[in-house]
Amino acid sequence: MKVVDNIQELRDQLQGQLRVAFVPTMGNLHQAHLSLMKMARQHGDPLVASIFVNRLQFGPNEDFDRYPRTLLDDIAKMEQERDVYVLFAPSEKELYPEPQSFRVQPPDHLGRILEGEFRPDFFEGVCTVVLKLFSCVQPKVAVFGKKDYQQLMVVRSMCRQFQLPVEILAHETVREEDGLAMSSRNRFLSAEERAEAPALYQTLQRMQQQVREQVLDAHQIEAQACEHMRARGWDVDYMALRRQSDLLEPTAEQYAQGEPLVALAAARIGATRLIDNLEI
Ligand code: PAF
Numbered sequence: 001m002k003v004v005d006n007i008q009e010l011r012d013q014l015q016g017q018l019r020v021a022f023v024p025t026m027g028n029l030h031q032a033h034l035s036l037m038k039m040a041r042q043h044g045d046p047l048v049a050s051i052f053v054n055r056l057q058f059g060p061n062e063d064f065d066r067y068p069r070t071l072l073d074d075i076a077k078m079e080q081e082r083d084v085y086v087l088f089a090p091s092e093k094e095l096y097p098e099p100q101s102f103r104v105q106p107p108d109h110l111g112r113i114l115e116g117e118f119r120p121d122f123f124e125g126v127c128t129v130v131l132k133l134f135s136c137v138q139p140k141v142a143v144f145g146k147k148d149y150q151q152l153m154v155v156r157s158m159c160r161q162f163q164l165p166v167e168i169l170a171h172e173t174v175r176e177e178d179g180l181a182m183s184s185r186n187r188f189l190s191a192e193e194r195a196e197a198p199a200l201y202q203t204l205q206r207m208q209q210q211v212r213e214q215v216l217d218a219h220q221i222e223a224q225a226c227e228h229m230r231a232r233g234w235d236v237d238y239m240a241l242r243r244q245s246d247l248l249e250p251t252a253e254q255y256a257q258g259e260p261l262v263a264l265a266a267a268r269i270g271a272t273r274l275i276d277n278l279e280i
Contacts, residue, residue, distance in 0.1 A: 001079055003087045007095075007136050010048075010088050014137070019044045022139035022166075024130060027051035027089075028068040029077050032145060032174035032182040037083045039171050040143040046085030048137050049078065052095060056103075057125025068184060088137065095132060103128045106154050113247060114264055115150050115275070118237045123154045130155055131162070139166050147173040147181050149262060149277045150247060173276070175201070181276045188272040197274065199232055200265055204278040207241065207263040211255075211280050218255050229267055237266040237273070244279060 004010045014020055021044025023036045033049075041047045051074060058064035071089060078084045104127035105111070111123040134142070144152045156168045174182045179201040180194075189197055203225050210221045218241045225239035243250050244260040255261075264277040 001075070001082075001084050001087055003075060003089060005088075005090050005094060007090065010086065010136055013086050014046070014048070017046060018140065020137060020139045020141075021045065021047045022133075022137045022142040023047070023049045024133050024142065024144075025049060025051055026053045026067065026184070027074050028070050028184040028187075029074045030182050030184065032147065032171075034077065034081055034083075035174050036143045036145055036171045037078070037081065039169065040141065041083040043143075043167075043169060044139070044141045047083050048086045048088055048139065049084045050088040050090075050133055050137070052088075052090055052129065052133070054125055054129040055092065055096075056100060056128055057122050059119055059121060062119070063185075066188075068187060088133075090136075095129070095136075100128060104131050104158060106158065110150075110154055110157060110247065113150075114238060114240060114242070115266065118266065123151070126151055127154060127158050131158065131164075134164060134166055141167045141169055143169045143171050145171050145173060146279075147183065147276065149264060153247060179205075181274075183274065185272055185274065190270065193269045193272065196232065196269055199229070199234075200267060200274055200276050201278070203229055203239065204263045204265055204276060207239070208278050208280045211241065211261060211263075214256070217252065218250060218261075225263075225265075229265075233269070235268040237268070238264065239267070240264045241280075 021040040023040045025033050053067050055064055103124050106123045116123055152170055178198040180198045207221050207225050210216055222239050226236045229236045241261050241263055244262050250259045261280040262277050266275045
């Protein structure tokens, strides 16, 4: 695996490659990232991965400085798997040589709901860096995890509207044995919080079950889920039932007729904010 920190060298390495597969990450790799890479490798060749902790997508009170930077460990993990041909790990100066005044702003109906309500600049930061990374790597396919369900939808819409010649593939959420979705933020959990953390996924499963039973309406299910998590000591941002197609609320009729839904959750346990979702 070649580790490259500058854009020109990356382009030189990839010159003439027509089916580049790409997995963008912020590093601190775990099994879920490696599965994304495996999938990408099956859909393109060569595979490029990137590691870049993108300041633009962190709010002022978020954990940019605390975000784990573990480049040497990450390189060792990727070398062991042997899927990645080039790791692109640019410095901030390389990717943002001047203040990034051009930004990609997602539409409010997609970018200001759910995560966007609690992290107002998040999707603008994600889209801006993903567009820049796509411009550097010029992939034919790129793989994103369903764990960040809204991010996946936002990136897909951006690619569609800008007619970017890249296919976005979705990878299923990878979970620990007890159901907790794998995330770099799990490492911040204390032993006690780690033991409690699977409750988020269990509550999503309960929401899924309640939708299937159709005894309660969507709002009642959301309210019960919030109440349940709060009673367990979580600080809940949202527990929401939305349409898979556009993340908007289903009408009562759509709900009754079995519209494909997704239950999405964001909640804090102690100081750590976790997100998860489950398709229904
Ligand atoms: O999901 C992530 O790790 C990041 O949001 C991404 C897509 C690498 C952009 O910084």
